[in-house]
Amino acid sequence: MWANSLVVLLPLVVYVLARPSPDCEHKVKEQLGAPPRGWTIHGPAPADHSIQLRIALPQPNFGVLEEHLYAVSDPVHERYGQHLSKEEVEELVAPHPESVDAVTEWLASHGIQEESIGRSPAGDWFNIRVPVSVAEEMLNTKYHVWQHADGDFLVRTTAYSLPAVVFDHVELIQPTTMFGRFKALKSTIHSVHKANAPIPSANSPPIVDAATGVTVDASCNSTITVTCLKELYNAVGVTPSAHVGNSVGITGYLEQFANRADLQAFFEDQVPAAAAAKSTFKFISVNGGLDSQNASDAGVEANLDTQFAFGLTFPAASTFYSTAGEPPFIPDIGTPTDTNEPYAQWLDFVLSHPSPPLVISTSYGDDEQTVPESFAKRACAGFAQLGARGVTLTASSGDGGVGDGDPDPATQQCITNDGTNRTAFIPGFPASCPFITAVGGTFLVPETAVPFSGGGFSNFFARPSYQDAAVEGFLNKLPKGTFAGLFNPNGRAIPDVSAQSVNFRVFVAGEPNLVAGTSASSPAFAGFIGLLNDGRLKKGLPPLGFVNPLLYSKAASGFNDITTGNNPGCGTEGFNATKGWDAVTGLGTPNFGKLLKLVT
Template sequence: MWLNSVVSLLPLAILALALPSKDCEHQVKEAVVPPRGWTIFGPAPPDHIIKLRIALPQSNFRALEEQLYAISDPYHERYGAHLTKEEVEELVAPHPESVDSVTDWLSSHGIGEGDISRSPAGDWLTIKVPVSVVETMLDTKYHIWKHTASGEYIVRTTSYSLPKNLLEHVDLIQPTTMFGTFRKLKSTIHSVTAADSQIQSQHSPPIVDLATGVTVDASCNTTITITCLKEIYNAVNYTPSAHVGNSVGITGYLGEFANRADLQTFYADQVPAAAAANSTFNFISVAGGLDPQDPDDAGGEANLDVQFAFGLSFPVPSTFYSTAGSPPFIPDSGTPTDTNEPYTDWLDFILSHPNPPLAISTSYGDDEQTVPESFARRACAGFAQLGARGVSLTASSGDGGVGDGDPDPATQECLTNDGQNRTQFIPGFPASCPFITAVGGTVFFPERAVSFSGGGFSNYFARPAYQDEAVKGFLKALPKGTYSGLFNPNGRGIPDVAAQSDFFRVFIGGKPFSIGGTSASSPTFIGFVALLNDGRLKKGLPSLGFLNPLLYSKAVSGFNDITTGHNPGCGTEGFNATKGWDAVTGLGTPDFGKLLKLVT
């Protein structure tokens, strides 16, 4: 009798083992509290197409990280021995078992190999499927969510599940729980304003910084030009080459387009040699990014970035990347596809590229808390891969001081998005990624911290070893109990460095404007990184690659320490710029002459 019972149960057991993944018991993979500021507008249309990205665990990322730190440490024997694209991909490739398990799961939902786009390393899978299918796959329910402040809409869920047998084979899936408001980091405090057609001559004598001996034209306290930046940062007499294998790049998103005619006008105004050479940038479209050249389409952010990054580094070959898409979904427009943050499309593209620019700046980002930690970590891992290949990456630190960027103190609540509504300083992402060089802002000469300079400490990423000593010194000097509970003292400190960030003379639609924000600081700093790479390449040395271990060690003496100013926000005065590293201006601003000697 007992034997007959066992025999009769065997087919059921075999059937259970043979069931496709879609019939297995699901378990929650990730869940978030509905974030503050977002409300449900209605159910997501069943036929709405979602571009779903699935991250498989990277089999040997720890080894990649170890190698990245070795080749980025100026005192290590392997310094500068950057990895090839293929070596990086081998380290982040998923385990075959993960590939097979996820492929079988997709197949059980009718998604064949021809429907799957795989990254070169195979660690990201992308499929386009209707909401109705995604809801079944992830045992969830999508809604259209509306952002109260901006009026924008996105299609998201607050939790999703996976079959239990898949949990260890998937790191994350998006778009699901990401409610970011990816945005330009042009300051909302110092907005774009029209400028005089000619730079106003100053009858005042040049300004001398008694601490450094640097002399700067008096006009630089009201208008920042290429000449001003070269004077302030000790690069007046340096001449780079166009023929040593150097390169520099700028990323563009959210319908921001760089205008070539404006670049020529800018060059005529500030870089005569570039104007004479009719110099321009190489354009690359990412995911259908456009390149309109009508003056009405010229973007203030894009023009600021390319004019100053490429103006400083001329004649270094330059590239502007135009990445299509933005997160908001328009309920009544028939939008065909809902996407992630556009910078992940750019990251996919650039990692697949055999020869990315050696120095790249971005001036866009999110409040860190609006980006799920799992997603932030995977995007950050992508930045690490670029660093391992010899690419230097900079990002603006943000324009909200220690806050969330709201210029109105009455509404700048700085509340957490975890359902507890605690007051907390708001770090930015991707500036909080330890594999990126975050650039804060200064103003005037002699320099002081600009009030909107984003700074603080990550709640996702622990403080990396390269900045441990510097940040500990800053924290130790803080009066006991300062902002207790408002920031994570063990988090990655932001920013790493700083540069001028206000009164930039930019041409938009043929007319000059004055622009401020750390969106100016990052392309400025990357311009000087390109010049440093030029100096190294001329001597047969490799590119600088991931900068931070160098900046906090051998190169620390190559910075102008900023010791005045602060970055208010969240109803506080924020942090003070102080001697040494601080959470307003980082290590300070570059002295190109000193840095060149230190890195060559």
């Protein structure tokens, strides 16, 4: 068994243990060329403002973990499906003891003792809480309160340095240069409006999709329900089991609360068996996340995600994670609690658990360029750890087409944040992480690409090999010079797949609403992954885990190819949906019946 020889696979690296002192020479670790667009200095940061610093130690063997991840995720590899344990993953991402000692001594030199240091499960992140005055001394920098043109405030700096003796033992420290806005790390919901109390009856004959051969109720062109999704994606009559160990999870941020009463109303409306069973979800608080069940606090995003993901997969075990965090700083109300990029807190938490849900969806995202590249890559490495353990991660591709997250192409600025002020397409994160399955959007029956479907190419992550054939085929079909200089043709391409994204019937505060956005596509697609896992588990097979290599190879024929529509933005018409993979709908939408045969 490979695990027994794990130590043989790890490269031997020897560091000389350095003993830092607080007054030794500093070297610049990270520096912004210019303040990000829209941000100006409001004033100096209060010296006693409390800030939680997250210190990433290098993961010298991450490349080995990545090799294992691709081996267990490649359907033609002999180790396909042999996912790693929590302990095996932690061994592969653990920092060298020399790094741990060097950083611990550096912190001690600033009065931060062992008992005040929080550590991630693998010990590759240190967490400390210090006043701004101490952070400034440690990092040889100056923090300011920055204000965005839209009114948000952050405590950040544009550069920080580290003592030379710990420089190579630290990969990054945040919050420092991260100007991603919590409001920009938003639900990718595109629109919400009230729905009719009963599901409307379309006084028309059913729609027969000539391309897929499926028959869909005519009402699905105006209202999407669980039944519509099962009809569209060839899963009518599928009966999941409650006894095979299947599980589905939803992440919630920005004080978005999933309401149990609304879930019951949704079940009564669309999943009678779940209503009869009084099915509900397990709530897990992350970093102090709350679980308000007041009807007035019900979140459209949280309700959308839980209702459709759990409605599609009932009776699989369901979990809702509530991760604390909201706009972190209002300078006129004293010293508040500062916060970080929330994916980090959630990753620390979920990686500490031995049995996370087998598929987890997130419908939140940010412009890739608002997240420092070092942090985006480190968070992406965390997602890879979950994939290696057999977890499928899905994320919305965004609602700005090829643009900057603004759903109105007319008001998108699409200006780079690196000080050069170039016009460019703006990909989203975490969808751009190659270890996540990015889900774009479609609408109508027969399906066409929805104009707001986020798509394009990462500027941080290189195109993974599993995408090469599909994406090169798409790029070769583009007329020469199309969008020259506006995107990185060698970057990781998004989305991977798509699903319906308009007029989802969601209950909020007891009332039905119609919701649109790729925030609907991600939990819907996650639901079908959950159904595929159910089929595999019934046959004694392992869960799908990191699915992208499978989707682009053996399972590629299990998708409905979407060939119409485009995703305008940045003053352009964006990319066109076309035969094969495209940067609007990816490989297309799922045909569950075909996929089940391909994966079981």
